[in-house]
Amino acid sequence: MRQLVMNEPGELDWTEIPEPDLEGPGECLVRPVAVATCDLDGPIVRGEAPIPGPIKLGHEGVGEVVEVGNDVETVSPGDLVVIPFQISCGECDNCRSGLTGNCLTVPPRSMYGFGALGGDWGGMLSDLVRVPFADAMLLKVPDGLDPVAIASAADNIPDAWRTVAPYLLQSPEKDVLVIGGAARSIGLYAVGIAQALGTGTVTYVDDDPVRLGIASDLGARPIEASVPPGPDHDFEIVVDAGASRESLASACCSTSAGGDCTHVGIIYEPETPIPLLEMYSTGIHFHVGRAAARADLPAVLELISNGGFDPSVVTDRVLPFEQAATALLEPHNKLIFAP
Ligand SMILES: [Zn+2]
């Protein structure tokens, strides 16, 4: 079967590899029908993230179930399903408490599309994906939803959800600040989700005119800059998707007392300075870590299903699989590939 592989940064090739087989009665095989780029894919294929090849690429997607093991109860051949990027058993203590990105049954960081770092579970830019815990991991695509529109629900959309939704669901009408730039789609999805859930104001800061336009269309107040004008502690919810020392510091200093600041951009430094005294004085909650994609997926799909949030406004282009090897190396906010 085909699989898009990055051997070295900048070198992406469609490679013939053996098809996966079912390795247990709770597993299933899924044929990807829509695969989204993750905000990390660009840095990975350009060699800007410390993740070595070879990498079987693709970790956000929707697929059609083609074969199920004898113990699988929730999905059947022919079903369209979202394939969360993280491998999770659904039964360990972490999975049961919603930490599906930290499943205890599989090695740490087990996920599709990250090569050896993620445990070599394969990639979704391929003809077939093996899903080890089918009942726990897969969620059927709700009727009426376009797989292409929701391909990113496997990772980046729930990653955005966790930055704003828990706090808005507790208390709506909070003011939100999103600093965009690096986690390009996550910042925009956060804007859309916040607007859909009902919020005070949403301010979006970025130096890219295309993303500023999308944020504005989603209802945000756009500010063209790499970081907000000044520390003002004005926002109860702050999302740092900028991935720079400056955006991180600015995000922390923009969060109001008792507010929630989430860093999703990832800064690849062993030690990154943060304005701890400022944060301590203000008393903010700082969140960092990977999303728990499967745990938040039902709520994400419900929000999209009820028409509140349309993730497709963030998509630049929908392309055939064949163009993924070149398109991934070009600048983009969100690409969707369909076989
Ligand atoms: Zn990702």
Ligand SMILES: [Zn+2]
């Ligand atoms: Zn688990």
